[in-house]
Amino acid sequence: MLFQLLIDSFSLGSFYALIALGFSLIFGVTHTFNLAHGELILLSGYLAYVLGKYFSIPFLFTLPICMLALVFVAMLLHQLLRQVKEPFELNSLVVTFGLALVLQNAMLFFFSANYRLIHVPPVPPLELPNLHLFITQTQFILVGLSLLVTGSIYLLWRKTFLGKALRATIQDREAARLAGINVEHMSLMAFILGGMLIGLAGPLYAQREYLHPFGGMEATLIGVIITIFAGVGRIRGILLGGWILGGVESVTVFFLGANWRELVSALVLIMLIVVRPAGVLSKRAKSERWR
Amino acid sequence: MNKPGHPSFLILAVTFALIAWAAFLTGSGIHYRVLGMACFYGALALSWNIFALTGAISLGHAAFFGLGAYGSALFCQYWHWSPYITIFLGGTVGCIYGFLWHLTFRKLRGAAFALATLASVEIPKVTIDNWDRLTSGSLGLVGIARLPPVNLGSITFDVDENLQAQCFFLLMFALVVIYIHFKAMSSKWGWAIRSVREDEIAASTIGVDVPGIRLRALCVSAYLTGLCGAVYAHLMGSIEPALVFSLHFSALPLVLSIFGGRYQALGPFLGALILYPADQLLFHSWFPAGHAAFYGLVMVITILFFPHGIGEWVQQKTKSA
Numbered sequence: 095m096l097f098q099l100l101i102d103s104f105s106l107g108s109f110y111a112l113i114a115l116g117f118s119l120i121f122g123v124t125h126t127f128n129l130a131h132g133e134l135i136l137l138s139g140y141l142a143y144v145l146g147k148y149f150s151i152p153f154l155f156t157l158p159i160c161m162l163a164l165v166f167v168a169m170l171l172h173q174l175l176r177q178v179k180e181p182f183e184l185n186s187l188v189v190t191f192g193l194a195l196v197l198q199n200a201m202l203f204f205f206s207a208n209y210r211l212i213h214v215p216p217v218p219p220l221e222l223p224n225l226h227l228f229i230t231q232t233q234f235i236l237v238g239l240s241l242l243v244t245g246s247i248y249l250l251w252r253k254t255f256l257g258k259a260l261r262a263t264i265q266d267r268e269a270a271r272l273a274g275i276n277v278e279h280m281s282l283m284a285f286i287l288g289g290m291l292i293g294l295a296g297p298l299y300a301q302r303e304y305l306h307p308f309g310g311m312e313a314t315l316i317g318v319i320i321t322i323f324a325g326v327g328r329i330r331g332i333l334l335g336g337w338i339l340g341g342v343e344s345v346t347v348f349f350l351g352a353n354w355r356e357l358v359s360a361l362v363l364i365m366l367i368v369v370r371p372a373g374v375l376s377k378r379a380k381s382e383r384w385r
Numbered sequence: 386m387n388k389p390g391h392p393s394f395l396i397l398a399v400t401f402a403l404i405a406w407a408a409f410l411t412g413s414g415i416h417y418r419v420l421g422m423a424c425f426y427g428a429l430a431l432s433w434n435i436f437a438l439t440g441a442i443s444l445g446h447a448a449f450f451g452l453g454a455y456g457s458a459l460f461c462q463y464w465h466w467s468p469y470i471t472i473f474l475g476g477t478v479g480c481i482y483g484f485l486w487h488l489t490f491r492k493l494r495g496a497a498f499a500l501a502t503l504a505s506v507e508i509p510k511v512t513i514d515n516w517d518r519l520t521s522g523s524l525g526l527v528g529i530a531r532l533p534p535v536n537l538g539s540i541t542f543d544v545d546e547n548l549q550a551q552c553f554f555l556l557m558f559a560l561v562v563i564y565i566h567f568k569a570m571s572s573k574w575g576w577a578i579r580s581v582r583e584d585e586i587a588a589s590t591i592g593v594d595v596p597g598i599r600l601r602a603l604c605v606s607a608y609l610t611g612l613c614g615a616v617y618a619h620l621m622g623s624i625e626p627a628l629v630f631s632l633h634f635s636a637l638p639l640v641l642s643i644f645g646g647r648y649q650a651l652g653p654f655l656g657a658l659i660l661y662p663a664d665q666l667l668f669h670s671w672f673p674a675g676h677a678a679f680y681g682l683v684m685v686i687t688i689l690f691f692p693h694g695i696g697e698w699v700q701q702k703t704k705s706a
Contacts, residue, residue, distance in 0.1 A: 127496050177689050183496045184442060188639070189688050191444065195636055195681030203675030311632065318500060353515050360507035367501045368489055 098228070099344055105233040107340025108240040109298060110316050111333045114324075115244060116291035117317030120168075122264040122326030123284035126175055127187040131292070131317050132310030133197035138164050138296020139305050140201060143210050153212065153301065157239075161293035168289025172282055194310065201307040209304040212297065236298055243294060247287070248329045260284065264327040312356065319363045399651050402658045414548045419665050421552035424559040425613065425620075426637060427657030430645070431559075431566040432609035433638030434653045438569055439602050440582035441494065444635050445502030446610050449479035451629035452509050453611025454618035455520060458529045461619075468532050472615040479611020480604050482509065487600045503635070510630035525625025532619050551620075558616065559654065562609055567650050569602065578602055633677065640680045644687050646694025655696060 117131045128134075141163055142156040151159070171193075178185045251257040262270040263280040271277050299305070299313070320339060324331030339362070346358045433446050457475030460466055490501050513520045520526065531545040532554075542550040569575050577598045580588035589595045614634075618624050638653070645656025660683060668676040691698035 127500075174685075174689075179692060181495070184499070185688055185692070187496050187499055188442065188643070189685050191636065192640070192681040192684030192688070195632070195684070196678045197681075199675035199678030199681065201675075203672055203678070206674070308632075315504060354511060356507050357511035360504040360511075363504040364489065364501050367493065367497050367504075 099348060100341075101229060101233070103341040103344040104337065105237045105340075106344060107337035108237045108244075108333075109295075109302070109336070110320060110340050111244055111336030112240040112291065112295050112298070113313055114317045114320035114332050114336060115247060115329070116288040116295065117314070118321040118324070118326055118332055119247075119260075119284050119291070120288040121321055123260055124172075124175070124281045125183055125186070127183060127190065128171075128288075129187060129190040129314055130171075130194040130197055130310075131190075132313030132315075133194045133201075134164065134167065134289075134292045134310075135296045135299055135313050136201060136305060136307070136310045137167070137197060138293045139212075139300035140205050140210070140296075142297035143205075143212055143300055143305065146212055153297065156297055157294060160297055161290045164293030164296070165286050165289035168285040168292065169282070172285040194314075198307050198310065205305075205307065207307060209306055210300070211304050212301040232301055236302060239294065239298065243291065244329065244333055247291075251327075251329055256283065261327060312359070315359055315363060319359060319366060322363070322366045399655050399658065402655065417548040417552040419662050421548070421555040422665070423657050423661040424552070424555040425616070426641060426661050427654040428555075428559040428562040429610065429613045429634070430638040430641035430653035430657050431562045432606050432613060434606075434642045434647060435566055435569045435609065436602050436606035437642060437647055438575075438578050438582060439599050441599075442499045442639070443502045444499045444639070445504075445506045446606075446638060447630050447632065447634040448482060448502075448506045448509055449607045449610035450614035450617070450634045451506075451513070451626065452482050453479040453614030454624050454629045455509075455513055455526075455614075456611065457615030458526050458618045458624060459520065461530045462526065468530050468619045472612060472619070475615030475618070476608045476612035479614065480608040482611075483603045483607025484600075486607070487596075487603050491596060491599070506630055506635065510626050513630075514626045520626075523626060525623060525628070526618075527623040529618055529622050529624070531622060545620075555616075563651065563654060565605065565609065566653075569605070570650050574598070574601070636680065636684075640684045640687075642694075643692075644683055644695055646696040649694065649696050652694050652696050656694075659695075 113131075113135065117128060120126055120128050120131075138160045142153070142160050145151045145156045145159060146153060174193075175186055175189065178189055251261065259270070259275045260280055260283065262273065262275055263277055267277055270280070295313075303309075316339065320332055320335040323335040323338075339359070342358060342362065343355050346354055429450070433443065436443060453475035455475075456478030457468070457471040460471040460474050461468055486502070486505065490498055493501055514523050516522065534541050534543040534545070535554075536542075542554065544551050544554045569578060577588070577593045580591070580593050581595055581598050585595050614629060617629070641656035641660055642653040643656075644660060645654065646652030660680070664676060664679050668679045672678075687694070
């Protein structure tokens with residue numbers, strides 16, 4: 095039983111890390127508080143649903159299409175947010191909050207309030223011998239893709255010049271500009287990468303949980319929680335945060351029931367914001383950004 | 386932003402909007418209903434704005450709204466008190482939660498504060514959702530006592546049945562909130578709020594009690610929002626957690642206030658008088674599902690093009706012309 099719980103938390107946590115990675119990238123590089131993050135994930139999920147259902151495209155082929163589409167959407171969002179005036183952080187929060195409302199209602203209009211799920215062809219869960227442990231195919235895809243993508247972003251982050259430039263922009267925009275980095279391009283890059291991650295997370299979400307037009311805020315909160323836990327631009331921290339949050343939620347669901355899950359993530363978020371707004375794993379005491 | 390808002394233009398605009406409305410009020414019930422609800426949402430927006438005047442954007446006023454609605458409905462159901470008493474108890478419940486916000490979030494500003502408030506809606510929502518024995522859980526409360534008729538001398542105001550009387554009642558309610566909101570801008574307390582918004586450190590050096598001012602604004606705002614929630618519960622007759630704690634009631638006051646002008650005495654009310662009827666009478670008939678996208682769109686457009694609200698925007702245009 096304990097091991098089953100561990101496997102569930104591990105798969106859930108890896109997926110949470112994927113959700114948070116997109117949010118964290120965009121927030122870190124551009125200081126945009128994207129409250130429409132969850133809605134964008136849902137949008138991508140619905141796109142995959144439509145592609146799978148009406149055009150009968152196999153699930154794995156919908157992933158690149160969704161990623162491409164969401165990159166486009168994220169670039170549009172970047173263009174929109176460039177128009178926002180000071181104070182940028184609060185205004186971007188309000189604008190994306192408005193955008194979240196628009197997206198929610200647009201999805202309600204186009205896809206109705208019915209719950210949707212991408213059905214993957216049933217494959218009997220893999221049972222580990224003698225242990226009574228089950229790993230479903232969904233979990234396998236979820237963990238595999240999440241870790242693969244997080245790993246490749248990590249390599250990009252650490253080993254390429256682009257990653258270095260992005261990190262520099264996160265640390266200090268002005269200094270990065272002085273060092274000859276085009277901060278505007280880096281913002282665009284962050285939105286493109288973030289859009290790819292969102293586009294990937296959507297179909298995975300739709301295959302794991304039911305899609306509902308108003309379900310996006312939960313995913314946004316997950317992104318925010320893990321980003322605050324890890325501090326911006328810390329990929330290993332995000333992965334750790336995802337696993338911890340996945341573990342906490344799995345344990346809550348196991349002992350208290352699924353109804354209390356949202357409460358736990360909300361409480362965790364409030365505690366994190368109140369206690370360590372600059373990130374629990376971050377070495378700096380308190381970032382100016384939050385003041 | 387440093388100067389007090391010019392209410393003269395807005396008073397004119399609001400009076401004009403009300404008179405324009407009077408032209409519609411020819412017996413057909415729906416127009417009374419929409420005007421009444423516009424006043425109601427105007428009051429909600431003003432209540433939200435009283436706290437927003439201190440410079441903090443709250444995304445979680447639905448918590449006060451829902452707690453007020455549930456507080457009043459439960460007092461009514463278990464002790465059979467008159468709704469006119471329990472409404473105020475509902476407001477008190479909201480106010481207590483506001484005090485808790487103050488205790489927990491008093492060091493947070495800006496985006497961190499907004500996020501914390503957004504998450505804090507989940508606490509009462511999930512608790513009420515799961516406390517089946519007291520609140521009948523996610524099924525919600527049905528058959529909440531309606532507002533009984535009021536007798537003033539020989540005239541009877543049947544607030545529940547007669548839409549005309551209901552519209553009048555909600556207008557009166559809005560006027561009371563307008564008065565408090567006006568005080569929150571132009572009394573000594575109002576000037577203190579303004580100084581806190583512009584520069585907290587400077588305000589505290591000239592002797593403004595910054596935490597106290599914020600606490601008072603938050604408590605008044607939470608109380609009035611709870612009051613709105615309670616009125617809503619008795620007007621609608623049935624509530625459920627997913628409804629009264631929904632994002633809608635956090636977002637709507639924000640949209641109406643920003644659109645109407647956050648730093649003007651009648652701005653949020655004007656926003657409600659313009660936007661709510663536009664939504665209900667136009668967009669609702671065009672897109673029955675998803676008409677609330679309108680509010681999101683207005684929010685984005687307002688922040689991008691006239692962040693100080695429609696009132697100031699029109700004023701600037703007319704001044705420069």
